[in-house]
Amino acid sequence: MRALVVDHASPGHLTLADVPDPRPAGNEALVRVEAFSLNSGEIHTATRPGTPDGSLLGWDAAGVVVRAASDGSGPAEGERVVTVGHTGWAELRAVPATLLGTAPKGADPGALGTLPVAGLSALHALRRMGPLLGRRVMVTGASGGVGRYAVQLAARAGAHVVAVSRASGQAAALRTLGASEVHPEPAAVRKPVAAVLDNVGGPHLVDAFAALGAGGTLVSVGRSSGADAVLPPDALLGDGGRHDRSIRTFFLFGDPAPDFSAELTWLAHEVAEGRLDPGISWRGPWTRHSEAVEALLGGQLHGKAVLDVE
Incomplete structure (x- = not known):
């Protein structure tokens, strides 16, 4: 599969490359990614000289389940989902059911892709x-x-x-x-x-x-x-x-391992029904990733940058 990996010789310190397909564990669904959003922390990690070339970064993604978890947990094949997990900006990701939320079939994957880190962080911080x-x-x-x-x-x-x-x-x-x-x-x-x-x-x-x-x-x-x-x-x-x-x-991922499935599902439906504004301020195909990185680092964006996987 293709993925965005760290490459310090490329614009934006990222490049598209071929990497091995993920191998889902029994409790993981295989998701075909349609869109993801960039978080400033990830971009600063990518541009840091100490981050090795070839590293996979990226937490947020939305797409469709192409293989359900073999243990029967989580959404079924064909379900549109929003996912969180440090599995990278890639065409495929293997995600535990606890880190998957389901969304209406007609929901915009780009809007869903803005949710995981930003939406969950806001929700949990306010609850505190x-x-x-x-x-x-x-x-x-x-x-x-x-x-x-x-x-x-x-x-x-x-x-x-x-x-x-x-x-x-x-x-x-x-x-x-x-x-x-x-x-x-x-x-x-x-x-x-x-x-x-x-x-x-x-x-x-x-x-x-x-x-x-x-x-x-x-x-x-x-x-x-x-x-x-x-x-x-x-x-x-x-x-x-x-x-x-x-x-x-504040730390979103703590011990014991969190179960975000219900919250991601709720957030996804709120965005899909227009009750939450995803705040997309830059969007384009992932081949234009360097433009998105430049806009983020330059402080030109207010909201989220979204890349569509082609």
Whole structure:
């Protein structure tokens, strides 16, 4: 089969190459991939000099089951699915039933391919905050993949969403997605918030933590700034209504091994029915992968980049 593999001599540090077909285990379905999305972390890994040539990267993909799992678990042959797993950007992937969600047959595979890492991360990070109804919830990096889904899901849960995005042209779009306020940085938020989903890290995390009210929680999901988060000496004081605040780390894949099948299925149907906007800002055939990588690294995209497998 063909796959995108790391090649530091090629544009975007990726190239199409022939690799061995996957051999599904008994609990794995064989999926023919139709589309996948790129995550910035994967692209930064691909461009890192220490990543060996020939490495397979990529978590997100959507396609059709061509061989059901032999143990009877998971979807049947012919089912359209959305998948998550570190099995690469390739024509075929073997995926356990726990990492597969089913989707309506007419669903756009490109839209489904935006869901796994971004949609699941937003969903699970928001759940760590407890009930959201009527609470002020800040989302930093709100115009990115995780941020866009977080804004929509928090608004659906009844939160007053405070979106933070340095992309000045995204304010109207974020309000359409459900944001009640849009600010260029956390320091511009004047009223305390009950919770923060932080995708940026660095000084953004420091200022977002300062915006928390008593009992508030900040969930650190991403570190797109690449900068250190240096808290001033008084940041952890509990006076003046600042008591019982916390910072929580986040990792989507933990122990025991997660079962995302029900959540991926729910997210897939929400996207297919138009109740969640996938936020595709770049799309093309996977032969144009270098263009997508360049746009991602250049900070030109707000949302997701999707490659269709031909």
